[in-house]
Amino acid sequence: MTEVEIFTDGACSGNPGPGGWGAVLRCGGREKELSGGETRTTNNRMELTAVITALEALKYPCKVTLTSDSKYVIDAVTKGWAKKWQANGWIKSDKKPALNPDLWEKLLSLLEIHDVTFVWVKGHAGHPENERCDELAVQQAARYK
Numbered sequence: 001m002t003e004v005e006i007f008t009d010g011a012c013s014g015n016p017g018p019g020g021w022g023a024v025l026r027c028g029g030r031e032k033e034l035s036g037g038e039t040r041t042t043n044n045r046m047e048l049t050a051v052i053t054a055l056e057a058l059k060y061p062c063k064v065t066l067t068s069d070s071k072y073v074i075d076a077v078t079k080g081w082a083k084k085w086q087a088n089g090w091i092k093s094d095k096k097p098a099l100n101p102d103l104w105e106k107l108l109s110l111l112e113i114h115d116v117t118f119v120w121v122k123g124h125a126g127h128p129e130n131e132r133c134d135e136l137a138v139q140q141a142a143r144y145k
Contacts, residue, residue, distance in 0.1 A: 022136025
């Protein structure tokens with residue numbers, strides 16, 4: 001399997017508000033940047049969108065190391081919460097609806113294709129790729145103000 005490094009971040013000006021996301025993909029010495037945004041969204045939707053769009057950009061199944069500062073995304077996947085929400089009809093253990101089921105459905109299906117290892121990094125702490133993704137996300141969010 002081809003090994004790919006992916007770095008992602010999301011940003012929102014207000015929550016909800018104008019938002020953006022950024023991703024950096026690295027494979028075989030090559031690097032690609034992706035970014036986008038929406039007029040009215042949330043930070044968590046932008047974090048999820050960054051991860052989904054980066055994984056969708058892969059043309060065949062890959063071994064991915066995905067680095068993000070989003071505990072929401074990483075914990076929901078690595079601790080099995082998202083799969084439990086899905087199995088329970090998008091209802092959480094506290095009986096409240098899980099947010100963003102449309103995006104979780106997409107992400108869970110992509111995780112069936114790719115072998116993804118999630119790595120958490122502290123945001124705004126000088127991690128070069130996380131800082132770049134944040135820059136991309138903030139630039140996109142500004143376009144939707």
